[in-house]
Amino acid sequence: MSSPESIPYRSFIQFDRDLNQPVYLQIAQQFINAIARGHLRSGTKLLGTRQLAELLDVHRNTISAVYEELFSQGWVEIIANRGTFISSELPTLLPSNEMENQYPKAAGYPFKKSFLLDNPFEKIEYDLSFNDGTPDIRLTQIEDLSRIYAANLKRKGNRKKMGYYNQDGSEYFKEQLTHHLQLTRGLAISKENLLITRSMEMSLFIIAEIILEPDDIVVVADIGYFSSNMIFQKAGNRVCTIPVDQDGIDTTALKQLCESEKIRMVYVTAQQHYPTTVSLSAQRRLELTQLANQYGFIIVEDDYDYDFHYEKQPILPLASNDQNGMVIYVGSFGKSLAPGFRTGFIVAPENIMQEMRKHLGIIDRQGDILMEQALGELIEEGVIDRQLKKSIKVYKERRDYLGKLLTAELRDWVEFNLPKGGLAIWLNWKKPINLYELAKRCEQRHLFLPKTLLYQTHHIRGTRLGFGNLDSQEMSQAIGILKEVLSEMEN
Incomplete structure (x- = not known):
């Protein structure tokens, strides 16, 4: 939560002593406008009466009257020994035509848009997911x-x-x-x-x-x-x-x-x-x-x-x-x-x-x-060398284990060679298959296969399976799901 001192009160509180309307009501209305426009959010703590009075160059009793007015309308809540806060349950907000200072939703000028730079990465949080070969943070x-x-x-x-x-x-x-x-x-x-x-x-x-x-x-x-x-x-x-x-x-x-x-x-x-x-x-x-x-x-x-x-x-x-x-x-x-x-x-x-x-x-x-x-x-x-020696041993075991799983469970579907390095295995699919449909069905079983790992054209049908982020139990579960989905799609 921001400090009360960090709120730019003078940027949204404007009043005129020559108007017929009392100053405290003018300031109170400015607070209401700021809340309605989202400048002040629920739970925000406001300055004490003495500090705000000094900042705005008004009498302390004026700020007390402001807070009392806001409290009576339900815009603030006053908590003993803690201070004044914007209410957690606000009254009905002002009509949209009164919120003229709302931040614009779109730029008012033309600019270049790049479709080439659209983010190709998907973000889905599942316990099981293949990636393109990233290390295991747990190691x-x-x-x-x-x-x-x-x-x-x-x-x-x-x-x-x-x-x-x-x-x-x-x-x-x-x-x-x-x-x-x-x-x-x-x-x-x-x-x-x-x-x-x-x-x-x-x-x-x-x-x-x-x-x-x-x-x-x-x-x-x-x-x-x-x-x-x-x-x-x-x-x-x-x-x-x-x-x-x-x-x-x-x-x-x-x-x-x-x-x-x-x-x-x-x-x-x-x-x-x-x-x-x-x-x-x-x-x-x-x-x-x-x-x-x-x-x-x-x-x-x-x-x-x-x-x-x-x-x-x-x-x-x-x-x-x-x-x-x-x-x-x-x-x-x-x-x-x-x-x-x-x-x-x-x-x-x-x-x-x-x-x-x-x-x-x-x-x-x-x-x-x-x-x-x-x-x-x-x-x-020498921390890097020690870290690599330990992790490479683990990753080699994971590479070999994934190779055994693929041979045992998916040999009718895929062919592959164990790589000499890296954290991924490349699969060539032996049977015609819609890889995007495969990924969709795996997702329904909470196994994530990112589209960036799927390569399907008239000439290529392959998948890059990263094994670095999965231990043996997780790999067994993931390959088990792949096998179930492939059996469903074949039937």
């Missing part, structure tokens, strides 16, 4: 996170940093993250090659602003990440698609496109292709970088799920072997942590990084210096 080491963040908040040396933020971010965090990326992803970079962002989407937005001009051609996979496609299309770019198979994007098709069109950028998720989870093969990685050098297009490598791999040695990013400055590397840090502790980053050559910092300074000048300090300590203390 997060909340104690370590809260300890380090609280320590940074209390540290006197950080107080000056709260009032000023360098748009380059925390130098300490950048140093720690640079070292982390050198060790885990084989990137021979310095902190001058690193830009800290809020998310992958912000990273792609900045890249599009700097690299792309309207009508530039951006190449993506024919089924890929919808958010990145939305960003490129909103920038006015031509988005061309190439096929993706069990070895990743088709580089032969890409070469054919390069021979007929001037390609500016290729967006790729090489480690685990989104949504199908396949990895770009070693041969195609080589062909992709050769094509970039030959035709001069930029590779934007989105490594959204690099941390979650189940092989002893994951494949290093394309950026780790980039000798000619043709790869811009986009990633996320702290995905295994609670959402508020995650951040994004861009790795690129220093000269283009200078332009990126300019744009970041406009759209996110404030940043979050304390969070970045805390994340730096999580790296230095």
